[in-house]
Amino acid sequence: MNQNNRIFDGLGRVMNEAAGVADGVRREVETVVKSQAQRIVNDMDLVKREDFDALREMVQVQGEEIDALRKEIAALRGAKVAE
Known part of the structure; x- marks a missing residue:
């Protein structure tokens, strides 16, 4: 045992x-x-996720600014044509 x-x-x-x-x-x-x-x-x-998100946000803001500037340019051109 x-x-x-x-x-x-x-x-x-x-x-x-x-x-x-x-x-x-x-x-x-x-x-x-x-x-x-x-x-x-x-x-x-x-690329790190934080960097990607920051860049995406910047591009979105710039896109909105570009759209606003295009509208402003179109309005100014419309005013010149009317004169």
């Missing part, structure tokens, strides 16, 4: 060590994958 307990204790230790090694390997793989993904994203030269 004592022999069986030692075998099971040894087997339990081996399994615990294997689980620890597997967890370490998993963390290492995650780190490598994240690093590679970050490198790929950086190489793609992507």
